[in-house]
Amino acid sequence: MPDSAVLQLARDLIARPSVTPADGGCQDLLAARLTPLGFDCQTLAFEDVTNLWARRGGDAPLLVFAGHTDVVPTGPLDQWDSDPFMPTERDGRLYGRGAADMKSSIAAFTVAVREFVEAHPGHKGSIGLLITSDEEGPSVNGTVKVCDTLAARGVRPDYCIVGEPTSVDTLGDTIKNGRRGSLSGRLTVKGIQGHVAYPHLARNPIHELAPALAELAGIEWDQGNEYFPATTFQVSNLHAGTGATNVIPAAAVVDFNFRFATASTPESLKARVQGVLQKHRLDYELAWTLGGEPFLTPRGELSRAVTQAILDETGATPELSTTGGTSDGRFLAKICRQVIELGPLNATIHQVNEHIPTDSLEPLKNIYRRILETLLPD
Numbered sequence: 578m579p580d581s582a583v584l585q586l587a588r589d590l591i592a593r594p595s596v597t598p599a600d601g602g603c604q605d606l607l608a609a610r611l612t613p614l615g616f617d618c619q620t621l622a623f624e625d626v627t628n629l630w631a632r633r634g635g636d637a638p639l640l641v642f643a644g645h646t647d648v649v650p651t652g653p654l655d656q657w658d659s660d661p662f663m664p665t666e667r668d669g670r671l672y673g674r675g676a677a678d679m680k681s682s683i684a685a686f687t688v689a690v691r692e693f694v695e696a697h698p699g700h701k702g703s704i705g706l707l708i709t710s711d712e713e714g715p716s717v718n719g720t721v722k723v724c725d726t727l728a729a730r731g732v733r734p735d736y737c738i739v740g741e742p743t744s745v746d747t748l749g750d751t752i753k754n755g756r757r758g759s760l761s762g763r764l765t766v767k768g769i770q771g772h773v774a775y776p777h778l779a780r781n782p783i784h785e786l787a788p789a790l791a792e793l794a795g796i797e798w799d800q801g802n803e804y805f806p807a808t809t810f811q812v813s814n815l816h817a818g819t820g821a822t823n824v825i826p827a828a829a830v831v832d833f834n835f836r837f838a839t840a841s842t843p844e845s846l847k848a849r850v851q852g853v854l855q856k857h858r859l860d861y862e863l864a865w866t867l868g869g870e871p872f873l874t875p876r877g878e879l880s881r882a883v884t885q886a887i888l889d890e891t892g893a894t895p896e897l898s899t900t901g902g903t904s905d906g907r908f909l910a911k912i913c914r915q916v917i918e919l920g921p922l923n924a925t926i927h928q929v930n931e932h933i934p935t936d937s938l939e940p941l942k943n944i945y946r947r948i949l950e951t952l953l954p955d
Contacts, residue, residue: 582691583942584671584935586610586684588664590646591673597647598718600710603680604629604646607708610687614694616706621726626711626718630727633694634703638735640952641705642686642945643720643909645712648675649927656929670932677933678926682740683708685938689945693953702953705734712905720905724912734913736879736952738945739906742923743898748937749887749944753918754880755804755899756906759868760835760843762850767860770819770827782829783817789857790831793850798841804873805838805899808846838899839871869903872910878952879915886947887919890940919944 580588595601604627608618616631632639651661651674659665661674671681690704711719727733745751766786771779790812798808810833817829835846847865854861874880880897887895906916921933921941 581939583684583688583938586688587671587676587681587938590680590684591664591675592662594662595646595648595675595710596650597714598626598711600627600646603683604708604710607631607683607687607706610691611706614691616704621723623718623722626709628710628719628723629706629708630723631706632703633705636702638702638952639705639732640702640736640738640949641707641734641909641913642690642738642740643707643905644679644683644686644740645709645719645905646680646683647710647713648678648680649713652929658930661931666935669935671935671938672930672932674931676931677742677921677923678931679740679742679920681933681938682742682920682941685942686738686740686945689942689949692942693946693949697950697953697955699955700949700953701955702735704949704953707909709905716905721908724908728912732912734909735915737906737909737913737916738879738883738948739904739909739916739918740920741904741906741918742920742926743918744920744922745924747891747893748921748940749891749895749919750893751898752880752883752887752895753899753901753904753906754875754897755839755873756869756871756901756904757805757808757836757838757899758843758871758907759903760837760846761866761868762833763864764831764833764854765862766829766831767862768825768827768829771825773823773825776825779825781825783826785857785859786829786831789853789859792853792857793833796849796853798835798846798849799838800840801838802840804875804897805840805871808835808837808841810835837871839873843867843870869907872907872916873899874910874915874917877915879917882948882951883917883919886944886951889947890944
């Protein structure tokens with residue numbers, strides 16, 4: 578049996594090494610497929626990052642498929658059973674870096690778009706593809722800047738589907754209708770260095786930090802809501818000391834992170850942390866980094882279309898979820914009110930021997946096509 582179009586395109590994309598922020602020629606390959614279908618394909622480059630914005634049509638509603646061609650590093654090559662950039666099929670699985678995250682999704686929605694346009698050349702509305710090579714990296718010259726560019730042009734999509742790998746056990750069992758925000762802090766508590774035998778001549782920042790840290794760890798920041806779990810606070814690193822066992826350190830440094838729901842805001846979390854630190858009368862410095870704000874797409878037209886497409890193709894009803902890390906959905910939500918993430922199994926993303934079931938590619942493509950047929954009919 579000849580290979581399907583989506584499997585062949587997935588292979589072609591995986592075979593192009595594109596460790597972030599490299600694109601490896603993936604976007605040129607996609608543009609070559611889209612241009613004959615009537616797409617206006619533009620490369621939007623910002624510093625060392627290339628982005629592809631492709632659009633067919635000028636009318637509303639505008640449905641955008643979004644994804645990233647960059648992948649994470651391979652890790653130890655000797656632990657892979659096959660070359661990570663040589664797509665390999667064995668035991669019913671497609672192996673290669675990016676197979677799950679997320680070149681298969683890009684292949685699936687690109688082929689779905691071709692099939693839809695060929696079957697419905699007079700469809701209503703417009704179709705867009707937003708492809709970046711800066712999702713796995715710092716995410717400063719990719720989707721966020723393309724969204725800024727589109728907003729400046731007055732382009733605001735009505736629907737956006739991000740091809741992130743969301744499925745847990747079976748294809749389509751989980752879709753993301755939002756993500757938690759990420760707020761990190763680096764707290765430096767200052768003390769006075771001295772000899773452990775003369776504590777009255779020093780001030781131990783670890784001892785002063787400990788009660789405040791215990792209080793922070795025990796706070797219920799919010800209770801979440803219908804869509805989000807409660808906000809969490811976690812310490813990731815704690816550094817203090819000179820390495821000697823007889824020296825009271827001069828400072829203690831703590832790295833921590835909030836994964837926060839829409840029930841809280843960055844400002845409210847910052848204020849509560851600083852309130853605790855001031856309550857304990859610490860001499861401190863605190864630097865904040867906002868990795869991303871939460872976004873949420875309530876149940877509506879897009880989630881219904883996605884749910885029905887999955888049900889029709891697989892016979893299962895997906896679960897709406899907001900778990901996991903951040904994604905480019907946080908940027909797209911700034912210009913699009915309805916953002917849903919839907920993609921293949923995520924069990925092996927970022928791992929050695931990353932793979933997906935080969936027989937999931939065709940159904941994934943069909944799900945994307947069904948969504949187009951629902952939202953952009955003739």
